[in-house]
C-alpha cells in the first residue's frame with residue numbers, strides 16, 4: 485500500500501490518554517449533578533482548575549455529529565463538549581486555545597461500547613477546526629480509574645481517596661433528596677435545600693478535602709441531614725419503596741431519564757437509585773477478581789514469575805477495595821441512621837447472589853453484574869417494585885431485563901423496563917402509572933422495607 489494511503493491513528497495515542505492537569509482546565513461532564521460538582525470541588529482543592537460542564541444544552545449538536553447508532557450517553561456527552569467549546573470560543577474570541585483544556589471522558593475495555601466513546605469523540609474533534617488540539621483525558625476501568633500522571637505523584641493517593649470519598653458523600657446527598665422529597669411539607673423546598681447543600685459541600689470539599697479531614701466534612705453532612713429532616717411533614721404516611729437499577733449514566737442523569745424519579749414520586753413512590761460508589765467498588769472488585777484468576781492459572785502452570793506479579797496485584801487491588809468499602813461503611817455508619825438512608829450492598833455479596841440461582845456470571849462483566857443481583861436483593865429486602873433505567877439498545881441492561889423479568893414475575897414483584905433516547909415515548913407515563921398502581925397493591929399486601 486502506498487504510504488500516503490495508510491490511515492494514521494496517532495491522534496488516538498497523542499490526544500487521548502492521561503495528561504498532566506497543571507495549568508489546564510479539567511472539564512468534567514455532568515452525569516449526576518451532585519457527584520460531578522463534589523468531584524470538581526475536590527480537584528479544585530488540590531489546585532486543579534476543574535469545571536463541571538453544562539449538560540443537555542448541546543443535544544442538537546450531539547445528534548448532528550452522531551449517526552443515531554451510538555449509545556445515548558455518547559450523543560449527550562458529544563453535545564456537551566461541542567456546546568461548551570462553542571460557548572468558550574464565543575466568550576474568549578481570539579484568546580480561545582483548546583490546548584488550555586482537558587476533556588474528561590473515561591472508558592472501559594468492554595465488552596460493550598463505553599470504550600469507544602472517547603475514540604469516536606476524538607474523530608469528531610479532529611474533524612473540526614481548532615478542536616483537534618483539545619486533549620481527552622481518558623481514565624480506564626482497567627486500572628480502576630487510576631489518577632497517576634494527572635498531578636504530582638506524591639499527591640495521587642490523597643486525590644484518589646478524597647475523590648472516592650466525595651463520590652460516597654454525593655451518593656448520600658442524592659439519597660437524602662429522594663428520602664425527603666416525597667414527604668416534604670412545602671412543594672419545591674427539598675430541591676432548593678439540596679441545591680444549596682451541594683454548594684455548601686463544594687466549599688467544604690475545597691477547604692478540607694486536600695487534608696483528608698473526613699470527619700470535618702461529615703460534621704457538615706450531619707448538620708445538613710438534620711436540617712433536611714425538618715422539611716418532612718411528620719404526618720405524611722409512608723409510601724411504596726421503589727428500587728432503581730440500570731445503566732449508570734442514564735439512571736443518574738435527570739435529563740436523559742426524563743426525571744423518572746420525580747415522575748415515580750408524582751405517582752406516589754419513594755425511590756432509591758443504585759449508587760455511583762457501587763460502580764467504583766465493582767471496578768476494583770473486578771480487577772482483584774481477575775488478578776486472583778490469573779494467579780491460580782499461573783500456579784497450576786508452575787510459572788513463578790507471573791505468580792509473583794499477580795500476587796503483587798492482588799495485594800494492591802485488595803487494599804484498594806478494602807479501603808473503599810471501609811470508608812463507605814464509615815460514612816454510612818455515621819449518617820445513614822440519622823434519617824433512614826438505604827445502604828449499598830457489598831460487591832462480593834452481589835456475586836454470591838448471582839451464583840445462588842446461576843442467573844449470570846461476573847466473568848461476563850458489565851453493569852449487569854450489579855443490576856441483576858441488586859434487583860434480587862431489592863426483592864428480598866421488601867421493596868415494593870423495581871425499575872430498570874437504561875439507554876435504548878444498551879447491551880448490559882437488555883441482558884438484565886431478559887434475565888430478571890421472569891424472576892420478578894415468579895416473585896410477584898412489580899418490575900418495569902424504561903429504555904430512553906432523545907425522543908418522548910407516548911406510552912411511558914401510562915406505563916409508570918400502571919407500575920405504581922401495582923407497587924401500591926404490593927405495598928398494601930406486604931408493607932415495605934423498614935427505613
Ligand code: SF4
Nearest residue numbers: 555596597598878879
Ligand atoms: S453500558 Fe450500555 S449505554 Fe453504556 S456503553 Fe455499554 S451498551 Fe452503551
